[in-house]
Amino acid sequence: MSRAVLMERLPGYVAQAVLLAIVAWLVWRGVANFEANARALGLSVGFDFLRSQAGFQIAQSLIDFTPASTYLDAIVAAALNTLLVVALAGVFSTLIGLGIAFGRLAPPGVVRGASSAYVEVFRNIPLLLQILFWYFSAIALLPAVGDSIQFGPVLLNNRGLFLPGLQLDPAIALNRPHVDGFDVAGGFVILPELMALTLGLSIYNSTFLAEIFRAGILSVPRGQSEAAASVGLSGVRAAWLIVLPQALRVALPAAGGQYQTLAKASSLAAAIGYPDIMQIVGGTVASQTSQALEAMTLVVLLYAAINLVIALIVNLLNRRLLAHEGR
Amino acid sequence: MTTHFVRQTLIDPRLAPAAAPIDWRRALFPTPAIGVLSLLLLALLAMSGWRFVQWAAVHAHWIGDSAEACTGDAGGACWAFVAARWKPWLVGNYPSDQLWRVWICFAAFALFWIWVVRRSRTASLQRVLLGFILLPVAFFALLIGGGPLPVVAPTLWGGVLLTLIVTLATFATALPIGLCLALGRRSRMPVVRWACIVFVEGMRSVPLLAVLFIAATLVPLFLPRGFTMNLFSRAVVAFALFNAAMAAEVFRGGLQAVGRGQIEAATTVGLSDFAALRLIVLPQAITAVVPALVNIMIAVIKETTLLSVIGVNDLLSAVESGARSPAWIGEANILTSGYVFLAATYLTVCYGLSRYSRRLEARR
Secondary structure (H helix, E strand, C coil), rough: CCCHHHHHHHHHHHHHHHHHHHHHHHHHHHHHHHHHHHHCCCCCCHHHHHHHCCCCCCCCCCCCCCCEEEEHHHHHHHHHHHHHHHHHHHHHHHHHHHHHHHHHHHCHHHHHHHHHHHHHHHHCCCHHHHHHHHHHHHHHHHHCCHHHHCCEEEEEEEEEEEECCCCCCCCCEECCCCEEEEEEEEEEEEECCHHHHHHHHHHHHHHHHHHHHHHHHHHHHHHHCCCCCCCCCCCHHHHHHHHHHHHHHHHHHHHHHHHHHHHHHHHCCCHHHCCCCCHHHHHHHHHHCCHHHHHHHHHHHHHHHHHHHHHHHHHHHHHHHHHHHHC | CCCCCCCCCCCCCCCCCCCCCCHHHHHCCCCCHHHHHHHHHHHHHHHHHHHHHHHHHCCCCCCCCCHHHCCCCCCEEEHHHHHHHHHHHHHCCCCHHHHHHHHHHHHHHHHHHHHHCCCCCCCCCHHHHHHHHHHHHHHHHHHCCCEECCCHHHHHHHHHHHHHHHHHHHHHHHHHHHHHHHHHHCCHHHHHHHHHHHHHHHHCCCCCCHHHHHHHHHHHHCCCCCCCCCCCHHHHHHHHHHHHHHHHHHHHHHHCCCCCHHHHHHHHCCCCHHHHHHHHHHHHHHHHHHHHEEEEHHHHHHHHHHHHHHCCHHHHHHHHHHCCCCCCCCHHHHHHHHHHHHHHHHHHHHHHHHHHHHHHHHHC
């Protein structure tokens, strides 16, 4: 390297060395402070607590969970609960979003006006406020167990939404929920917390998805739907077979970002006590073990992993859609 | 299943767009399917609108200073609760004899905003951005006090005041940091580039609530012993860093929108790297992303509600603690009224801002 080039690049090298030194110093100070604080407060450090007994109950768990289970089980149960609400809200917000997107593209009139109003209203009210409203104001209005609302085998009351479940033991049968004193026996329950969270997340995210889908639909040239009409496809079939596949191809990357936002927003569960990652790992586990550093590290890693998985799925879909097109 | 390859009947000719007053028949029934949907929607809207008017106006309770005013058999809204607790909602626990400082801040902000929106010609970009940096500093100094003014700790602030200050402080700090991060990501120096990428992508993969939890519970453990930082400041720092990552992505888009030719031309006429950045690239990049920056502001306003989860006294937690106070506890409608009032407030502010953002976009 010639002397002139070295002289020109030297300031850059010095600046990078200084930046590295500052970062290293901050990390070193932070670690030193943490060690001093942890010793003074008598905190233990490390992930050994994962194998000890949790000793608390989780209101809803997709795996077998009792107070005798370990903290690791609690974390798995919490992560599954987060995935459950993300999946539910993802499906519902996509369906609502598609409906609203087509509604906004309808000829001027009631349908279009109502769709636009829906987007403007629910996009501009904070998500946390919507979730709290559904939880404390709307679901609290549901009747008590004794006066449950019944649609076929489904029961709805202020304890939750009771769906019939599949019973494998002793024989395969449909396990219908029924009122039993002050509680409901049998079936599979969707807790009020899960209902409120799903409602809030679905409605809030559907407004953003509707805008993304609308932009995607608008990006499909008009000639496509006109050509579909001229070969005799009805409006609905033209939308389903011709317009939507092309629109989704355009909308998918942006929609993927919105699904990641949804997954992160599901952490608002902590505000209403739905046992998700934030509530169980960042709340209960952190305070019971007083190992906040380890618990929050797990929280951050779990959400990062969920985001990564969503990105992977979206990329796979994207590749398939592009391959379909033969590009 | 039969497949048509040739249409059997002619499509009706498309009518020219009408500029006439609304034709209700066409508004409701452009096609039979939409017509049925319209009628269903109208019925639904009429029903829920009627229920809402019943709740919000006919059976509402307007006057009173405790929950007893709102315990009727009809069960309507409790606007007495909203009216009686105006002070915690606007300013939190700010001392009553010092309230003039808050009013000055509100008035100054309102004037600034009116100037920005109405006098778009004199309100050049530089001046507006300068205002967003200077105003929060001035407000902060005035509200905290010191010197001849008695000191009012931020723990006493609350409600709209706290929401406004957090929004402005976040905006004032997140924008410069975000711009630096976006520039750092394009740097030729690998250490700088990777530091910026790791920070931005790391922040973007974590929920804001987790960042706030970390600021509330973990950060004190990493500070030197004896050095304390109150929850409010930690929350503001968390907000600033999180939104800096969001702003960095916006600025990155703006920087990418400036063509390579611009920088090459600037180099050709002999501008240094820094001068080219300052005189050629940044003005174009920032102008291009102003609507997106307004959208970030809307997001920040909505995000401030998360402060209530970690125990900072924002507008949402003022309403919740109000509904749990001894005078107002016991009636579900009281909390609901508070929520409806809050929803209307946020809706007005955020909808107004989003209209403004769209206007900026259309002007370009």
